[in-house]
Amino acid sequence: xxxxxxxxxxxxxxxxxxxxxxxxxxxxxxxxxxxxxxxxxxxxxxxxxxxxxxxxxxxxxxxxxxxxxxxxxxxxxxxxxxxxxxxxxxxxxxxxxxxxxxxxxxxxxxxxxxxxxxxxxxxxxxxxxxxxxxxxxxxxxxxxxxxxxxxxxxxxxxxxxxxxxxxxxxxxxxxxxxxxxxxxxxxxxxxxxxxxxxxxxxxxxxxxxxxxxxxxxxxxxxxxxxxxxxxxxxxxxxxxxxxxxxxxxxxxxxxxxxxxxxxxxxxxxxxxxxxxxxxxxxxxxxxxxxxxxxxxxxxxxxxxxxxxxxxxxxxxxxxxxxxxxxxxxxxxxxxxxxxxxxxxxxxxxxxxxxxxxxxxxxxxxxxxxxxxxxxxxxxxxxxxxxxxxxxxxxxxxxxxxxxxxxxxxxxxxxxxxxxxxxxxxxxxxxxxxxxxxxxxxxxxxxxxxxxxxxxxxxxxxxxxxxxxxxxxxxxxxxxxxxxxxxxxxxxxxxxxxxxxxxxxxxxxxxxxxxxxxxxxxxxxxxxxxxxxxxxxxxxxxxxxxxxxxxxxxxxxxxxxxxxxxxxxxxxxxxxxxxxxxxxxxxxxxxxxxxxxxx
Numbered sequence: 001x002x003x004x005x006x007x008x009x010x011x012x013x014x015x016x017x018x019x020x021x022x023x024x025x026x027x028x029x030x031x032x033x034x035x036x037x038x039x040x041x042x043x044x045x046x047x048x049x050x051x052x053x054x055x056x057x058x059x060x061x062x063x064x065x066x067x068x069x070x071x072x073x074x075x076x077x078x079x080x081x082x083x084x085x086x087x088x089x090x091x092x093x094x095x096x097x098x099x100x101x102x103x104x105x106x107x108x109x110x111x112x113x114x115x116x117x118x119x120x121x122x123x124x125x126x127x128x129x130x131x132x133x134x135x136x137x138x139x140x141x142x143x144x145x146x147x148x149x150x151x152x153x154x155x156x157x158x159x160x161x162x163x164x165x166x167x168x169x170x171x172x173x174x175x176x177x178x179x180x181x182x183x184x185x186x187x188x189x190x191x192x193x194x195x196x197x198x199x200x201x202x203x204x205x206x207x208x209x210x211x212x213x214x215x216x217x218x219x220x221x222x223x224x225x226x227x228x229x230x231x232x233x234x235x236x237x238x239x240x241x242x243x244x245x246x247x248x249x250x251x252x253x254x255x256x257x258x259x260x261x262x263x264x265x266x267x268x269x270x271x272x273x274x275x276x277x278x279x280x281x282x283x284x285x286x287x288x289x290x291x292x293x294x295x296x297x298x299x300x301x302x303x304x305x306x307x308x309x310x311x312x313x314x315x316x317x318x319x320x321x322x323x324x325x326x327x328x329x330x331x332x333x334x335x336x337x338x339x340x341x342x343x344x345x346x347x348x349x350x351x352x353x354x355x356x357x358x359x360x361x362x363x364x365x366x367x368x369x370x371x372x373x374x375x376x377x378x379x380x381x382x383x384x385x386x387x388x389x390x391x392x393x394x395x396x397x398x399x400x401x402x403x404x405x406x407x408x409x410x411x412x413x414x415x416x417x418x419x420x421x422x423x424x425x426x427x428x429x430x431x432x433x434x435x436x437x438x439x440x441x442x443x444x445x446x447x448x449x450x451x452x453x454x455x456x457x458x459x460x461x462x463x464x465x466x467x468x469x470x471x472x473x474x475x476x477x478x479x480x481x482x483x484x485x486x487x488x489x490x491x492x493x494x495x496x497x498x499x500x501x502x503x504x505x506x507x508x509x510x511x512x513x514x515x516x517x518x519x520x521x522x523x524x525x526x527x528x529x530x531x532x533x534x535x536x537x538x539x540x541x542x543x544x545x546x547x548x549x550x551x552x553x554x555x556x557x558x559x560x561x562x563x564x565x566x567x568x569x570x571x572x573x574x575x576x577x578x579x580x581x582x583x584x585x586x587x588x589x590x591x592x593x594x595x596x597x598x
Contacts, residue, residue: 004020005019014034017034026595027039028598044071047113084098128464131467134475159456217430222423226431233417260394296362317334489572534572551581
């Protein structure tokens, strides 16, 4: 996969510029001509940002001429298919377009973004980080079988354990699925140990939190055990219930006595037993009198009704003036009786008046006798009810409860029960504390032991431990490869690449051996850094999984003398599987066929 072309519009001074690329390109021109702009455009299209700047739209537009940028990169993949990546930026938005539309840009840049496009950031990592990167991503595979049982056993040298075999088996179980080369197994094991250590630390924190949450009452000084406390509480609860029942019964008895006294006074106020007997004896006679008067009223009412009917008939004949109701003619016999009938009407009306007076007197007497009957019946009912209630109250007062054998009150017992419950709760909490603390302490000890073992195994398998011993040969092979590139480009066989892989923490470094003296990378001359960087990038690309085999070099060649530049172009022309896009102000006869003048 190679870069085919780049279209640039609005980045720095480039307006609608298109550049075509071969496997080796040298962008040549004076300072400020736009060489760096071309390289930045490629990086912007691939990464979505310009290395060395913030990864924001605002930071990108700072590189624009009129607050807008368009870059369009064409890539030729290994199947001859053209892939297009276009990015547009303006003050309002940013847009990414790919063709094919679902193309995954990250798949081609993820493995080379840091070491190739952000080389300065890459080399400025901590020594341990750099070492880990080389081991995982750049070094050739380290061969050799590993005796993990022996490795884990030796790692426990400083871990005090009564049963190291159990710990070793625990470690072997953790890494039972590691596979690949020896170095791959070690790095996998290291990651597994770190993950499990993280879990163990969380578990230790949880256990400690559980311990901290437990409560132990130092002020509990009781002599009874939990069973004895429960028995004592049951006894007190039972005694308290008896006392409550006794006090409730005594209260009921007192209430019965009070009611009995009131009823007795009530009966006395009614006239006593003589009044009751008199009412009982008088009631039948009074009821008989009431019945007789009622019958008389009925008879008198009927008599008055009959008289009124007779008067009505007589007045009808009188009012007819002797006309026969049948013949409708005057009847002498009827006329002859009219005077007599008038006298009879007067007589009958007098009888009605007398009968009404008698009825009124009877009704008055009936009302009097009815009141007497009601009073008598009420007296009998009141005496009867009072007597029945008095009998019930007598029984209540006669069944006195037995007082519990205690001098304590219910309130006293409540206080004693509360104190015993507090003692019970404290004793229960202390028992739970002792049981739990014993179990958790055992578990915490086992977890701490595992944590110590894991920490030891992490150290054994980290970049400064077993990984270092396993990578001595691969690092030597990498240094040999880099040395051949450096010597060819520099034209100096006395320069050799060197990797310092001491097992000391943060001691990893790389650089050159010049005249038998090791010079770290950061102390190399500008020219040496240029060639070392180029050689290292070539090795990174060769071992990298990214399908895009691309190296961008900006101005570094300007730090070389003419011979070194010539040698460099000669060397990289022989590398056919990597695309080089380089930029500089230094002319080179050996690069005339690959120059793009800017």
